[in-house]
Amino acid sequence: MTTTPSGIGKYRVERELGRGSSGVVYLAYDTFRNAWVAIKQIHPHLLLDPGQAAKYRRLLHNEAVLAGKIAHPHIVALIDVDERAEPPYLVLEYVKGRSLEAHTSPHMLLPVAEVLDIAFKCCNALEYAHFHGLVHRDIKPANLMLRDDGEIKLTDFGTALSQKGDVTQLAGLVGSPAYMSPEQIREAPLTQQSDMFSMGIVLYELLTGQKPFQGDSDYATIFKISSEPVVPIRVIRPELPAVLEDIVRVALAKTPGDRYASWSDFADAIVGASSSVTKLASQTTEVERFQKLRQFEFFKDFSDVAIWETLRLGRLHKLEAGTVLMEEGTSGKSFYLLLEGTVKITKNNLALSKLKAGVSIGEMVYLQPQKNVRSATVIAETKVSVLKIQGESLHQASAELQSCFDKAFIKMLVTRLIATNLQLSEWDVK
Numbered sequence: 001m002t003t004t005p006s007g008i009g010k011y012r013v014e015r016e017l018g019r020g021s022s023g024v025v026y027l028a029y030d031t032f033r034n035a036w037v038a039i040k041q042i043h044p045h046l047l048l049d050p051g052q053a054a055k056y057r058r059l060l061h062n063e064a065v066l067a068g069k070i071a072h073p074h075i076v077a078l079i080d081v082d083e084r085a086e087p088p089y090l091v092l093e094y095v096k097g098r099s100l101e102a103h104t105s106p107h108m109l110l111p112v113a114e115v116l117d118i119a120f121k122c123c124n125a126l127e128y129a130h131f132h133g134l135v136h137r138d139i140k141p142a143n144l145m146l147r148d149d150g151e152i153k154l155t156d157f158g159t160a161l162s163q164k165g166d167v168t169q170l171a172g173l174v175g176s177p178a179y180m181s182p183e184q185i186r187e188a189p190l191t192q193q194s195d196m197f198s199m200g201i202v203l204y205e206l207l208t209g210q211k212p213f214q215g216d217s218d219y220a221t222i223f224k225i226s227s228e229p230v231v232p233i234r235v236i237r238p239e240l241p242a243v244l245e246d247i248v249r250v251a252l253a254k255t256p257g258d259r260y261a262s263w264s265d266f267a268d269a270i271v272g273a274s275s276s277v278t279k280l281a282s283q284t285t286e287v288e289r290f291q292k293l294r295q296f297e298f299f300k301d302f303s304d305v306a307i308w309e310t311l312r313l314g315r316l317h318k319l320e321a322g323t324v325l326m327e328e329g330t331s332g333k334s335f336y337l338l339l340e341g342t343v344k345i346t347k348n349n350l351a352l353s354k355l356k357a358g359v360s361i362g363e364m365v366y367l368q369p370q371k372n373v374r375s376a377t378v379i380a381e382t383k384v385s386v387l388k389i390q391g392e393s394l395h396q397a398s399a400e401l402q403s404c405f406d407k408a409f410i411k412m413l414v415t416r417l418i419a420t421n422l423q424l425s426e427w428d429v430k
Helices: 050-069 112-131 194-207 218-227 244-252 263-274 286-295 302-313 391-395 397-430
Strands: 011-019 023-030 034-044 078-082 089-093 097-099 144-147 152-154 317-319 324-325 333-338 340-345 350-356 379-380 384-390
Touching: 011 034, 034 317, 050 078, 050 089, 097 379, 112 144, 112 194, 112 263, 112 286, 112 302, 112 391, 194 244, 194 263, 194 286, 244 263, 263 286, 286 302, 302 384, 302 397, 391 397
Parallel strands: none
Antiparallel strands: 011 023, 023 034, 034 089, 078 089, 097 144, 144 152, 317 384, 324 379, 333 384, 340 350, 340 379
């Protein structure tokens, strides 16, 4: 039995997290960053044979190069790499949770609404990867990590195909047989539709607890993927809505051209299906919040990554009519994004204006943090839904997100200034 090392490089190893055919993953502590990390290290015995060693070093190198290019809320982040170490290793963001493999058995299935949330976020992450010229080639439950707080993270870009020629590609049949697309099996050129097929298999498995193509051997499984039709999911779970059956059927089409034209189309279909899934009114999903922010003019120039980061920063609050959000003359450290409802603004007990969903309130605590005294009172005129964000949290967010908010605030303030000037002009005429 292999002994767990006390340390790897500058990292203090705590324990083993898991192992596979190519390597082992350890939980370790980064004393410089004061944070837990996951270290992925190649098995030493795989480096004894020169030919085999070259292959696995290439896998690790590819993952380092490709993962280092991308930064997305639903993709595990690369922190460090040492290809010259013996054995070489990657240092990755630690995901406290488990892989989706834990939820592919009939008795361990997740709620359907949660499965759709996961699938939507995966589509979002894979659309981002596609934008950077990547085809993952190994989408499967084991490579999708579900954090304890319900967040999903895509990992393992070791076998990814870069369509921009950034790395030397691995030739031959690459990926996990049970999750390969028909064109992957034929070693034909791959596109984003190839990953869609694999994602369709994952979705099928999360909804039914069964793989759509399962043979007694890898060869038998590959034959079924290539030639046999899939059993509709409602044959296995009749209570599932028909729209979910349609989504899975399109994703698992044998011909790439018969699948979704883009990840956005796949994601839109999932959002459309969400309304067919029964859930309590209080169970608003992150997908719905994402879609709500996306539709507002305020977020027009925000990338998907920036919107996800906004959701991470904020806290959702549902407030009754009459609730005071801000009071004139008091200090405050947070601002609000109004998602639903209407608020009224007063100053010296005089009504100034009303604001509807899609705007920010109290943003001066971010724009002028040294002057955090509220200049007006804000009261919920109807039931409202707001995303509350600490000004200091935004100052510590990514440069991209700060730039997005700066531009959005400026546009909004200019619009308000124009509206105020028009109102004053009307008063002058009267």
